[in-house]
Amino acid sequence: MKRYQGKREGYAVDVTVDGRPLNPRLDLWNHSPSGFEWGYGGSGPAQLALALLADHLGNDEEAVRLHQDFKHAVVAALPYQRWVFTSLELRLAVETLSARSGASQPEETGKGLPSGCEPNRLETL
DSSP: OOEEEEEEETTEEEEEETTEEOOOOTTTOOSOTTOOOOSSSSHHHHHHHHHHHHHHHSOHHHHHHHHHHHHHHTGGGSOSSEEEEEHHHHHHHHHHHHHHTTOSSOOOTTOSOOTTOSGGGSBOO
16 A cells, blocks of 8 residues: 655655655646645645646546546645545545546535545544
């Protein structure tokens, strides 16, 4: 099982997957060439959502399709200092977002994800 971790040190953020830097996947969509962010709905969080999904899914097209919804539902509500996801938590979030993909209105930030995927339930360091 993969482990995704984000932590903030001063103004710098570090995002890893199994201890290695997460590829930002600027080749898929260049939202934020300056890097990842989380905790709001901007370009840095969009890049993080895309990178997490692309790594987890191994399907670039699906990652592009889901990343904005994932940004609003999950990344925008991540704790400021540190967070951790497992591949299981990502799978559950993706299943929920995929089931909603026909919805016309995005869900409120951090709402409507399966138990265990809500940002306030993620493992924090």
